[in-house]
Amino acid sequence: MSAVDTVRRVLDTHGKLKTPAGALTEDDDLYAAGMTSHASVNVMLAVEDAFDIEFPDELLTKTTFCSIRSISSAVEGLLEAAA
Amino acid sequence: MRMPTTITATKDARPLAERVAHVADIAARYAGEVDAAARFPAEAVDAMRTTGLLGASLPTALGGEGLTLAQLGSIAAKLGAACSSTGMVFAMHHSQVLSLSRHLGGSASLAILAGRIASEQLLLASATTELGIGGDVRSSSCFVDLEGDKVRLIKNAPVISYGSEADLVLVTARRNADSAPSDQVLVVCDAANLTLEATGGWDTLGLRGTASMGYKLNALVAADRVIPEAYEAISAETMLPVCHVLWASVWLGMSRALVETSRQYVRSAARRSIGSVPPGATKLVGLIAELERFEALVEGLTARTESLFDDRDAMGGIGYQVSINNLKVTASELVAQVATAALAITGISGYRNDGQYSVARIFRDAQGAALMVHNDRIIANTARLILVQKG
Structure with a gap:
C-alpha cells in the first residue's frame, strides 16, 4: 500500500470528512472537505502510528495537513530521513 | 592516581x-x-x-x-x-x-x-569540605604549612568529586597554623604533587558517575600555588555563583530530558487511543508550565550574574548573595518535582530501569540536587544574610 493509500484510509477513519477520502484528489483542501483542527490532531496521531514516525514540531502546521499530497510528502520525507 | x-x-x-x-x-x-x-x-x-x-x-x-x-x-x-x-x-x-x-x-x-x-586540557577538582568541621565549606581546620619554599597541606576530605581523575585539585585551608577557621586560602595542587588515600567509596542513589569519594589528601606544592586573595572573596564572587548557576543549568537540562520523555510517552498513549485525550496529557501541561518557570529562573539569574560579574561590590552584596543562594535551593527543588511528575506521567514504563520511557536514572540523580551542599545549610546561611539586609 502506498503512503497515499494509507493516508486516505486514516482520513476515512479520523478525518471527519463530508466525502470519502477516495473521492478527493490529492490536492483537494481537507479543511474545506470538513476536517476540523481537532480531527487533524487525530489524523496526525493515526498517521504517526501507521508509519511508526513522529512529526517534529516544525512539521506540525496547518499546511502539513491541508491535503492528501502534503501529508504523504511529509511522511515520505520523514521515512527517507529515518532510512 | x-x-x-x-x-x-x-x-x-x-x-x-x-x-x-x-x-x-x-x-x-x-x-x-x-x-x-x-x-x-x-x-x-x-x-x-x-x-x-x-x-x-x-x-x-x-x-x-x-x-x-x-x-x-x-x-x-x-x-x-x-x-x-x-x-x-x-x-x-x-x-x-x-x-x-x-x-x-x-x-x-x-x-x-x-x-x-x-x-593541556587539564581537569580540575575541588576539596572544600573537611571532616570535623560540620560540613561548613567556609571553615577549615587544616592549614598551609610552610616547608622551605614549599607548602605542605594535609586534609581529611569526606568528598572530593572525581578526585583521583583530576589533574589539579583546588584545596581550601587556613592561611597558616595560627589563622582562624574562616581565614581560608585556596591552594592549587598538581596531581603529581599530592597523594590521595581513599577513605570511602561512592555507592549512592544517584549521580553515581561523579565518583565523589573521600580521601586523605597530602600535598607538597610550591608556595606560589597559594592564591594570594582570600578564599572568602573567591567564594563570594566566583565559586559559589558559578557553581549555583551551572548546577542549576545541569538540573534544567535533566528536567528538559524528563519532560521530553514524558511528552513522547503521552504522544504514544494518544496514538493508542485516538479521539480521547490520555490522562497524562493534562499532567504534561502542568509539567511544561513548571519547566517554563524553571527556564525563566535560570535564565534570569544567569543574566544577572553575567551583568554583575566584574562588579566586586555587587557580587559580594547581600542582595545578590541571597538570590544566588535561593537559585540553588529552588532549582534543586524544581528538578526533583519535575522528576516526580515525569514518573507519574510515564507510570510503570518510567519506573522501569530499561525501555525508551524510563525516567528512573534521572529521577535518582535529581534527588541529589537538594543534598549536595544541603539546602538546609544554604537556607540557614541565607537566613543570617537577610537579618542584616536592608530593603
Missing part, C-alpha cells in the same frame, strides 16, 4: 555547538553504564578534552574561548540532559577554572598554570 595528562590540545576547529553535540552524544551513550557501575564518565570527559571544552571558560588571553556564563550554562544543560554525572563534572570543573582564572591577583606563575588548563 591519574598521572598528569600527556594529551596536548589538538585544536578542534568545529563550531562550539558541534563539539558540544559530539560530547553530549558520547555522554548519552555511556550514561547507563556509568550509572550502573558507579564509575567516572571517562569517555565523555575525554571527549571534552579532545574538543577543547575543558579550557573553554578561560579568557582568550589565557588560551581559552572566553565563553560567557550563559554559554557555559547552555553546555552544562545539554550535557546534563545526556548524562547527569557528566553535566555535574563539567559544572564543577568550570567553577574551579573560573575560581582560579578570575583571581590570579597578578601572579605570573598562577597565570601560566591557568594557561595550561587550556593548552
